[in-house]
Amino acid sequence: MPTVTFLGHAGVAVRGAAFRLLADPWLAPTGAFLGAWHQYPRNDHLDVPALLETDWVAISHEHLDHFDPWVVERLPERTRILIPSYPGPAFRARMAAVAGARQVIEIPAWEKFPLDNQGSWITVIPELSPMCHDSAFLVVADGRAILHCNDARLTAAQARRAKHLAGGRLDLMALQTSGASWHPICYEYPPEELAKVSMDKRVAKLRGAQRLVRQTAPELAVPFAGPPCFLDGEVAHLNWVLDQDTGAFCDPEAATEWLREHLPGQRWDHFRPGDTVDLDTGEVVRDPVSARFSFADADRPGYLERYAADRAASIERVLADHPEPDAELFHRFVAHFEHLGGLSDYFLSQIDMLVRFEVTGPNGGTWDVDFSPDGLKAGEAAPGARPHYRITTAGRWLDGVLGGRLAWEDLLISFRLSLYRDPDVYNDHLVGLLKHANAPALRAVEAYETGRDESERIVVESGGCSYDIPRYCPHAGEDLSIGAIVRDGQVHCLAHNFAFDLATGACVNARSANLGSRRVRRTTDRPLGL
DSSP, X not given: OOEEEEEETTEEEEEOSSOEEEESOOXXXXXXXXXXEEOSSOOTTSOXXXXXXXXXXXXXXXXXXXXXXXXXXXXXXXXXEEEEOOSSSHHHHHHHHHXXXXXXXXXXXXXXXXXXXXXXXXXXXXXXXXXOOOEEEEEEETTEEEEEOTTOOOOXXXXXXXXXXXXXXXXXXXXXXXXXXXXXXXXXXXXXXXXHHHHHHHHHHHHXXXXXXXHHOOSSEEEESOOOEEOSTTTGGGGGGGOTTTOSSOOHHHHHHHHHHHSTTSOBOOOOTTOEEETTTOOEEOXXXXXXXXXXXXXXXXXXXHHHHHHHXXXXXXXXXXXXXXXXXXXXXXHHHHHHHTTOHHHHHHHOEEEEEEEESTTOEEEEEEEETTEEEEEEOOTTOOOSEEEEEEHHHHHHHHTTSSOHHHHHHHTOEEEEESSOOEEHHHHHHHHHOSHHHHHHHHHHHHSOOOOOEEEEEEXXXXXXXXXXXXXXXXXXXXXXXXXXXEEXXXXXXXXXXXXXXXXXXXXXXXXXXXXEOOOSSOOSOO
């Protein structure tokens, strides 16, 4: 009996004999992230009132293509909302603000939560590092197991543990293969560099999915969770990312083709909004409206043009909710960053750089924030100062963040900004401070990063040399023995695309703790892991 209906993007509806559950449904006609993102393909033909008559809604994290306030506000009051228990209060507070009288229940990691009185249950599996508030859902419905990965980049060990917890079998595993980061598409790269970075990240994403599925061997593996499309004029030029051959985001059709070629013994399929799979029989029923859509359609420009026309009024309402700021914008900016600067000395020491904000539009300006271990200073840009990061955005969007209507990550993921960094090195702690912006979450990250046990080590080989390295990535704990590749004297972690030089241990593309690698004498012993 148990069925899974795909709702588009990362949304699914699970129907068991005695319960109905929605997971990460994104259905709002306004899209998400300041009206910039829209469901692709569109899913507005689905019977929303029927879908919302559900017992449970499980929402994995606060990104607005997963946490859809438009959906939450329309749920029956009897519907109970399930969320992961994260170290910080931000997600819980945002959910409570829109849930009204509906009960919100936090589920601790790996704890089985019953969905009926017949043995069905759900649990959450968060990413190892608390820097990343992303979680997968493991649902067992009438004895059938669904691992719904959402945006969570699980380690192979986590995925294998999920399979064991489900009784040794995963009937369906849905995992994100698209990626939708503001890097590199919002960065000021030359076209050839943008194309190269985009392709490298796309392939790394697919390799990560291949590795995870190889380790778990689900009965059916499903690429899903993106990509979005962009309908508003300010961001419509970004739709180049949808190109199946060269785009930065990999759609489910292209991902399925690549993964079938690279892991041919595995059963793969992709689904569009409204498609349903029966987990007992394996039968698939295709939605007749969605069946007319193809990601490879040569008429994509026409499809997007018609879609944009249909959504124009909704997008205009979103823009109207963010008027131009008043003359106090700069003072709010300074106060906001002075507050952030008092949250964590550890984060300030890890950031340790100058960030410039170029704020366009009325009452904007060029303002610097100096993140220093000695404290944070915010003010007008200093002549001659050289920033490491430069962030350019309109004052109307910045004002939404300063006023608490938006989170920093909402703005970053909206792509309504541009960025530049020199040197071109990612700073995870800068993004972490902006997106968490609360002391409990930041303390959890500090405890994780300063309390790691690096005693378990493996040996890898590159260029005729052997290197002793920690088994687990110093960034977010990925098991490098199975979750990385070695090439050109570097170990590349497939979880978050961090690369470390084996000779020095230094991270070459991000600010990260040193790998702590050591060159060792070659022996006849077989190297572990890689």
